[in-house]
Amino acid sequence: MSGRIDTSKVATSNKTSAATATKPSKVGAAANWADERLGLASAMKKQVRKVFPDHWSFMLGEIALWSFVILLLTGVFLTLWFNPSMGEIEYQGSYDELRGVHMSEAFASTMHISFDVRGGLLMRQMHHWAAMLFIAAMFVHLMRVYFTGAFRKPRELNWVVGCLLLILGMLEGFTGYSLPDDLLSGTGIRAADGFIKSQPVIGTYMSFFLFDGEFPGEAIIPRLYAVHILLIPGILLALVGLHMVLLVYHKHTQWPGPGKTEQNVVGYPLLPIYAAKAGGFFFIVFGVTALMGALVSINPIWKYGPYDPSKVTAGSQPDWYMGWPDGALRIMPGWESHLFTGPGGLPAVTIPWNVLIPIIILPVVMLQVLIALPFIESWITGDKREHHLLQRPRNAPFRTATMVSLMTFIGLLWMAGGNDIIAILFDLSINQITYFNRAAVFVGPAIAFAITYRWCISLQRHDEQKLLHGYETGVIMRSPEGGYSEKHLPLPEAQAYTLTARERDEVYSVESETDANGVVAPGSRVQKVRARLSAAMYANNIQKPTKEQLEEAHHHAEHEHELQAPMEGHPADGHQFDGHRFHTVEDEQLR
Numbered sequence: 001m002s003g004r005i006d007t008s009k010v011a012t013s014n015k016t017s018a019a020t021a022t023k024p025s026k027v028g029a030a031a032n033w034a035d036e037r038l039g040l041a042s043a044m045k046k047q048v049r050k051v052f053p054d055h056w057s058f059m060l061g062e063i064a065l066w067s068f069v070i071l072l073l074t075g076v077f078l079t080l081w082f083n084p085s086m087g088e089i090e091y092q093g094s095y096d097e098l099r100g101v102h103m104s105e106a107f108a109s110t111m112h113i114s115f116d117v118r119g120g121l122l123m124r125q126m127h128h129w130a131a132m133l134f135i136a137a138m139f140v141h142l143m144r145v146y147f148t149g150a151f152r153k154p155r156e157l158n159w160v161v162g163c164l165l166l167i168l169g170m171l172e173g174f175t176g177y178s179l180p181d182d183l184l185s186g187t188g189i190r191a192a193d194g195f196i197k198s199q200p201v202i203g204t205y206m207s208f209f210l211f212d213g214e215f216p217g218e219a220i221i222p223r224l225y226a227v228h229i230l231l232i233p234g235i236l237l238a239l240v241g242l243h244m245v246l247l248v249y250h251k252h253t254q255w256p257g258p259g260k261t262e263q264n265v266v267g268y269p270l271l272p273i274y275a276a277k278a279g280g281f282f283f284i285v286f287g288v289t290a291l292m293g294a295l296v297s298i299n300p301i302w303k304y305g306p307y308d309p310s311k312v313t314a315g316s317q318p319d320w321y322m323g324w325p326d327g328a329l330r331i332m333p334g335w336e337s338h339l340f341t342g343p344g345g346l347p348a349v350t351i352p353w354n355v356l357i358p359i360i361i362l363p364v365v366m367l368q369v370l371i372a373l374p375f376i377e378s379w380i381t382g383d384k385r386e387h388h389l390l391q392r393p394r395n396a397p398f399r400t401a402t403m404v405s406l407m408t409f410i411g412l413l414w415m416a417g418g419n420d421i422i423a424i425l426f427d428l429s430i431n432q433i434t435y436f437n438r439a440a441v442f443v444g445p446a447i448a449f450a451i452t453y454r455w456c457i458s459l460q461r462h463d464e465q466k467l468l469h470g471y472e473t474g475v476i477m478r479s480p481e482g483g484y485s486e487k488h489l490p491l492p493e494a495q496a497y498t499l500t501a502r503e504r505d506e507v508y509s510v511e512s513e514t515d516a517n518g519v520v521a522p523g524s525r526v527q528k529v530r531a532r533l534s535a536a537m538y539a540n541n542i543q544k545p546t547k548e549q550l551e552e553a554h555h556h557a558e559h560e561h562e563l564q565a566p567m568e569g570h571p572a573d574g575h576q577f578d579g580h581r582f583h584t585v586e587d588e589q590l591r
């Protein structure tokens with residue numbers, strides 16, 4: 001394919017372009033001027049030829065990136081008119097139903113953006129839709145990275161940066177959602193106040209500090225504003241920058257296939273192909289967000305009205321990504337501990353587990369587990385090698401099942417967050433839904449794990465069958481004895497190569513727990529846990545066929561159906577397929 005290059009050829013093409021350089025154009029002269037002062041040419045030259053592999057799933061990170069850019073652009077527009085003040089005024093704008101109503105300046109300015117600023121409502125809705133898309137894209141991107149094993153060495157740090165981006169993105173969304181000071185966002189802030197206060201001893205002090213006194217006070221909106229437009233976007237920008245720098249430094253992973261190794265990157269150069277594609281993709285994401293912002297209403301604050309602590313709307317829901325801790329809160333039993341006795345026999349300290357567990361402990365633990373996933377896996381496997389070739393989710397059944405199980409857990413909690421809506425929609429009792437969900441959040445993930453795990457192994461078996469016995473052609477043959485059988489044909493060479501381009505999984509085992517004197521080796525208990533986890537992870541996996549198995553199957557098949565062997569050389573034997581023939585890999589070294 002033209003344009004598609006292997007990085008092993010990058011150095012050569014750089015030389016040729018330098019050699020054929022003629023008198024510089026105006027742009028070239030300007031570039032020379034800048035280069036003589038900044039010396040960026042050599043660095044740039046290398047980067048513009050940087051190769052990016054191609055796969056649809058690598059677009060997911062880009063959707064996150066581009067929606068972030070849209071958030072920055074639309075956010076700057078909103079700051080021009082938004083007034084982060086809790087000063088009370090009487091609304092005199094063009095929305096009839098609220099004229100004459102007392103409200104905060106924050107709410108009034110959001111009304112002004114929505115009804116009186118040209119393009120204001122479009123920008124607000126685009127900003128909100130982009131926020132939804134941004135966080136959704138991050139989640140899906142995270143799953144792509146996890147399911148394909150792209151988080152393995154050397155990319156663990158980029159995984160950690162990603163996790164920080166995720167949590168900061170969600171916090172940014174929450175602070176933005178709180179700014180308009182409408183009834184819904186005020187209810188959210190009120191809930192946040194309760195969560196902060198649930199922390200024993202420090203809770204009330206923290207709440208006083210945050211709200212500059214009693215809730216709601218006058219300080220919260222200006223403070224959230226500074227956090228929303230300056231603090232978090234600044235950190236996000238720096239982290240997105242770091243994420244991209246690490247991406248370029250590590251180079252992107254690629255799917256295994258003919259010509260693709262752990263040492264090279266096969267794909268398109270940054271300039272012109274990849275940059276054009278990525279630039280085009282920005283406009284697609286922008287177009288979709290603009291279309292959503294123009295056509296689909298989101299957060300119609302004029303319907304909720306300004307915030308009033310004495311009111312709350314029925315069916316209040318947070319933005320979707322905050323739904324799962326809310327669900328955990330809704331199904332949590334009302335546990336509380338009372339410590340010490342204060343004046344009048346009342347408890348001096350109350351520990352409200354019913355709020356602490358779902359809102360503080362659970363999300364913090366989940367975040368820690370998420371950050372730790374790459375490190376836990378590499379500890380169990382003891383794998384210290386670098387990985388640049390991706391794995392198919394089926395070839396890591398335990399890992400795939402773990403993520404599906406986590407997703408099921410989050411999904412069920414999310415469903416629990418909509419218990420009131422479900423109760424109304426299906427005419428069910430809220431108690432029944434709560435009891436069901438309490439059991440489901442434990443049972444559901446276990447079932448999801450088991451199903452996914454077995455499913456992956458079945459798929460592995462299917463791959464093995466295809467490799468050993470070819471694919472099913474649907475052609476039924478009748479033998480002279482009258483028996484029927486289906487004709488199998490060998491897989492195309494490239495496909496057979498790709499299927500065998502995976503490593504063998506090795507189960508870690510503890511060699512000897514005690515030494516010659518019967519003394520238990522230090523740390524052996526930990527090693528035993530590791531061995532058990534390693535067995536759980538790998539023991540049932542179907543490994544790729546050995547060369548002998550493939551040869552035997554091949555002879556057998558040749559005998560039966562004149563099968564032509566596709567897989568004489570497969571990656572396990574250090575062979576490489578170049579599209580026409582197999583050859584032994586000499587070092588296609590790049591790094």
Ligand code: HEM
Binds near residue numbers: 058065166243
């Ligand atoms: C602001 C949010 C984020 C942005 C803008 C972003 C952007 C990107 C882009 C454009 C890529 C390259 C293309 C691709 O593989 O999709 C990438 C790769 C990567 N991202 Fe993110 N990402 C974000 C969040 C995350 C999160 C939440 C995680 C995981 C917890 C993560 C982990 C990674 C890793 C490990 C890679 C390298 C993958 C590889 O080389 O195959 N990122 N990111």
Ligand code: HEM
Binds near residue numbers: 177178
């Ligand atoms: C990751 C980035 C961001 C996310 C997830 C996000 C999210 C949100 C959300 C959900 C809202 C409520 C919108 C509504 O009223 O329906 C909002 C409001 C707002 N955002 Fe952002 N935002 C981000 C970045 C920014 C940036 C960078 C700026 C400014 C430079 C900004 C400025 C504003 C302003 C002024 C408002 C209040 C106006 C309004 O609500 O209409 N945002 N944001």
